[in-house]
Amino acid sequence: MPVGTAGTVKAVHQRELKEDIDASIILGNTYHLYLRPGTSVLKSAGGLHKFNGWDRPILTDSGGYQIFSLAAQRKLNAEGATFKSHIDGSKHFFTPENVMDIQRIIGADIIMAFDECTPYPATVKEATISMELTHQWLKRCVSRFNETDPWYGYNQSLFPIVQGSVYPELRKRSAEFIAQVGAEGNAIGGLSVGEPAEEMYAMTALVNAILPKDKPRYLMGVGTPVNLLENIALGVDMFDCVLPTRNARHGLLYTSEGIINIRNEKWKDDFTVIDPNGPSFVDSQYTKAYLRHLVVCNEILAAQIASVHNLAFFIWLMKEARQHIIDGTFMSWKNSMVKKLAQKL
Amino acid sequence: MPVGTAGTVKAVHQRELKEDIDASIILGNTYHLYLRPGTSVLKSAGGLHKFNGWDRPILTDSGGYQIFSLAAQRKLNAEGATFKSHIDGSKHFFTPENVMDIQRIIGADIIMAFDECTPYPATVKEATISMELTHQWLKRCVSRFNETDPWYGYNQSLFPIVQGSVYPELRKRSAEFIAQVGAEGNAIGGLSVGEPAEEMYAMTALVNAILPKDKPRYLMGVGTPVNLLENIALGVDMFDCVLPTRNARHGLLYTSEGIINIRNEKWKDDFTVIDPNGPSFVDSQYTKAYLRHLVVCNEILAAQIASVHNLAFFIWLMKEARQHIIDGTFMSWKNSMVKKLAQKL
Numbered sequence: 001m002p003v004g005t006a007g008t009v010k011a012v013h014q015r016e017l018k019e020d021i022d023a024s025i026i027l028g029n030t031y032h033l034y035l036r037p038g039t040s041v042l043k044s045a046g047g048l049h050k051f052n053g054w055d056r057p058i059l060t061d062s063g064g065y066q067i068f069s070l071a072a073q074r075k076l077n078a079e080g081a082t083f084k085s086h087i088d089g090s091k092h093f094f095t096p097e098n099v100m101d102i103q104r105i106i107g108a109d110i111i112m113a114f115d116e117c118t119p120y121p122a123t124v125k126e127a128t129i130s131m132e133l134t135h136q137w138l139k140r141c142v143s144r145f146n147e148t149d150p151w152y153g154y155n156q157s158l159f160p161i162v163q164g165s166v167y168p169e170l171r172k173r174s175a176e177f178i179a180q181v182g183a184e185g186n187a188i189g190g191l192s193v194g195e196p197a198e199e200m201y202a203m204t205a206l207v208n209a210i211l212p213k214d215k216p217r218y219l220m221g222v223g224t225p226v227n228l229l230e231n232i233a234l235g236v237d238m239f240d241c242v243l244p245t246r247n248a249r250h251g252l253l254y255t256s257e258g259i260i261n262i263r264n265e266k267w268k269d270d271f272t273v274i275d276p277n278g279p280s281f282v283d284s285q286y287t288k289a290y291l292r293h294l295v296v297c298n299e300i301l302a303a304q305i306a307s308v309h310n311l312a313f314f315i316w317l318m319k320e321a322r323q324h325i326i327d328g329t330f331m332s333w334k335n336s337m338v339k340k341l342a343q344k345l
Numbered sequence: 346m347p348v349g350t351a352g353t354v355k356a357v358h359q360r361e362l363k364e365d366i367d368a369s370i371i372l373g374n375t376y377h378l379y380l381r382p383g384t385s386v387l388k389s390a391g392g393l394h395k396f397n398g399w400d401r402p403i404l405t406d407s408g409g410y411q412i413f414s415l416a417a418q419r420k421l422n423a424e425g426a427t428f429k430s431h432i433d434g435s436k437h438f439f440t441p442e443n444v445m446d447i448q449r450i451i452g453a454d455i456i457m458a459f460d461e462c463t464p465y466p467a468t469v470k471e472a473t474i475s476m477e478l479t480h481q482w483l484k485r486c487v488s489r490f491n492e493t494d495p496w497y498g499y500n501q502s503l504f505p506i507v508q509g510s511v512y513p514e515l516r517k518r519s520a521e522f523i524a525q526v527g528a529e530g531n532a533i534g535g536l537s538v539g540e541p542a543e544e545m546y547a548m549t550a551l552v553n554a555i556l557p558k559d560k561p562r563y564l565m566g567v568g569t570p571v572n573l574l575e576n577i578a579l580g581v582d583m584f585d586c587v588l589p590t591r592n593a594r595h596g597l598l599y600t601s602e603g604i605i606n607i608r609n610e611k612w613k614d615d616f617t618v619i620d621p622n623g624p625s626f627v628d629s630q631y632t633k634a635y636l637r638h639l640v641v642c643n644e645i646l647a648a649q650i651a652s653v654h655n656l657a658f659f660i661w662l663m664k665e666a667r668q669h670i671i672d673g674t675f676m677s678w679k680n681s682m683v684k685k686l687a688q689k690l
Contacts (some may be wrong), residue, residue: 006639006642007639008646010645011646012646037641045634051632051635051638053630268382268386271396289382290397297351297381299353300649301353304645305358
C-alpha cells in the first residue's frame with residue numbers, strides 16, 4: 001500500500017497511482033488528517049475518498065505511531081494520549097473512542113485500532129505493560145466501532161494490532177488475544193522499528209502461526225523488497241511503507257536487478273532508460289543520466305519520476321509474488337529474487 | 346513557452362506537457378544547462394531533446410540575463426562576461442562566440458543572441474552603452490553562428506534581441522539594427538524588468554512597428570495573462586515566463602475568471618473543482634479545498650497540480666487569442682478578457 005500520509009502519495013498524481021502504478025489501496029494517516037485538513041473539512045467533503053478523489057480502497061493508520069514519533073509533550077495514561085501538534089503546538093487528546101470516531105469521519109475502508117507502538121528496545125516489563133495497554137484499548141476500540149455507523153453509506157472494517165516487541169511469549173499472548181476478536185483482518189505492529197531483520201522474521205512467523213489464515217495479515221511499516229518477500233513467505237498479505245516514496249525523494253531506486261543510487265557519478269552519462277524491465281511510463285521515457293541530473297539539481301521532477309518508478313516496482317513485485325504463489329513456484333522464485341534485490345548496482 | 350530552465354519544466358512530466366498542456370515549444374536556459382549537466386554530458390546525450398525526452402521544439406535563453414541576476418562577481422568587458430557559478434563558485438567566461446557554441450551543443454531549435462539585459466532603471470547613457478555592447482556582440486554571434494553547423498542534423502535558428510531600456514530613441518535604433526540582420530525571428534529583451542506596464546507596452550508598440558511582421562516577434566520574460574493579451578494586440582507572437590510555474594508553486598492560479606490565491610481560508614471547504622472551464626485533467630479531478638490543503642501542507646502534489654493548471658490555462662489563452670485573430674474578433678475579445686483576468690477571486 002503506497003503511503004499517502006496527508007491524503008496524497010507524495011509527488012504522485014492520483015491518475016498515475018491508478019493508471020500507471022495500479023495501486024489497489026493506499027494509506028492515509030489519522031494523526032495527520034485530524035490536524036490537517038481536520039475532521040470538519042473531511043466531514044463536509046464527504047470523507048477522504050471524495051476529498052482527494054481516490055475511488056479505490058483507503059486504509060488509515062490510527063495515529064498511535066505518529067503521536068510517539070512526531071508529536072511533542074505526549075503523555076500516556078490508561079484513558080488515552082495527550083500530545084501537542086508538531087505543526088502549531090496545539091494540544092490534543094486521543095482515546096480509543098475518538099480515534100474510531102475520527103476514522104469513521106475520514107471514511108477509510110480499513111481502520112486501525114488505536115495502539116501503542118512499543119519502542120525498540122524495550123524491557124520485557126515495558127513491553128508487557130505496553131502490550132496490555134494496547135489490548136485494553138482494543139476492547140474500547142471494538143466497542144466504539146460496534147456502537148457507531150459509517151458516515152458515508154459503505155462498510156468499514158476494523159483491524160486490531162498485535163504488539164509484544166521481540167519477546168516470543170508476549171507476541172504469542174498478543175496474537176491469541178487479537179485472534180479471538182474475530183476481525184475481518186489482523187495487523188502486526190511494533191516491528192521494523194530498529195530490531196534486526198531476523199528478529200522481525202521470527203516474530204512474524206510466530207504471530208502468523210496464530211492469526212487466522214483466512215483473513216488478511218497486515219505487517220505494518222515494512223519494508224524493503226527483500227523484507228516483503230521474506231514476510232510473504234511467512235504468510236503476510238499486506239504491507240505499507242514510506243520507503244519507496246521517501247527513498248525515491250533521496251534518489252534511491254529499487255529495481256528487479258538491485259538498488260540504484262542515482263546520485264552516483266557513474267550514472268552521469270548513462271543514457272539507457274531508467275529500468276528496461278520497469279512497468280511504468282517513467283522507466284522507458286527517462287534515462288538514468290537525466291534523472292541523475294534532476295536529482296543533483298534538486299528538481300521536483302526527480303521526486304516525481306523516482307516515486308512513480310519505485311511504487312510501480314513494488315506493486316509489480318507484489319503481483320509477481322501473488323502469481324508465483326498461485327503457480328506453486330513462490331519459494332524458488334523468492335530465493336532467486338532476494339539475491340538480486342539487495343544488490344547495489 | 347513554458348520555462349524549463351534546467352531541462353525540466355518544474356513539477357511537470359514531459360508527458361503532461363505534451364498530452365495535457367499541449368505545449369508546442371519549451372524553453373531551456375544556457376547558463377543553467379552549461380553549469381549542469383554541462384556540455385560534455387549534453388553532447389554525449391545527443392543534445393537536450395535526447396537528454397530530456399522532449400521531441401517538440403526547444404528555445405534556449407543565451408544566459409545573459411542569468412549572469413546578471415544569478416551569478417556572482419560578474420565582470421563585463423567588450424570581449425565577454427566572466428562570472429562565478431551560483432552553485433559552486435567556479436569561474437567561467439561567456440563570449441558571444443562560446444554562447445553560440447554552447448547552444449549548438451544544447452541543440453535548441455531556436456537559439457538566442459548573447460546580449461546584456463539592461464537593468465531598470467538605467468540612465469540614457471547607461472542604456473546606450475549597454476545597447477551598443479549588445480549590438481557589437483550580435484555581430485559576433487551572427488558570424489559564429491554562420492561559421493558553425495548544427496551538431497545533430499536539424500536546423501537551428503538564431504534570434505537577435507532588441508534592447509534600449511525605456512528610451513524610445515534607443516529602442517528605435519536597436520529595432521532598426523536588429524531588423525537589418527534578417528533573422529528568422531526577432532526578440533524584444535530588457536522589458537518586464539521593473540518598469541510600469543504602460544512603458545512596456547509603449548516600447549513593444551514602437552519596436553513592433555519596425556521589426557518585420559512576417560517573422561515571429563518574441564517578447565522575452567513576459568508575463569501575466571493581461572500582459573500577454575495586451576502585447577499580442579501590439580503584434581507580439583511569442584512569450585516565455587516563469588510566472589505560471591513559479592506562482593503555481595506559491596499557490597496562485599490563473600483562470601479565465603480571474604486569479605485564485607488558493608492559500609486563502611475561503612477555499613478551505615470549497616469542494617468545487619479547481620476550474621470548471623479549465624482544459625486539463627487537474628481542473629476537473631481535484632477540488633479547490635483539496636488543493637488548498639496540499640499547499641498548506643507544503644505537499645509536492647500542490648506544485649504539480651497548480652503548475653499543470655496554470656500552464657494549460659496559459660496555452661489555452663494563447664490558442665483562443667490565435668483563433669480570435671483568425672476570426673477577426675481579437676480586440677473585442679481581448680478587451681472583455683482583460684477585465685476578468687486580473688480580478689482576484
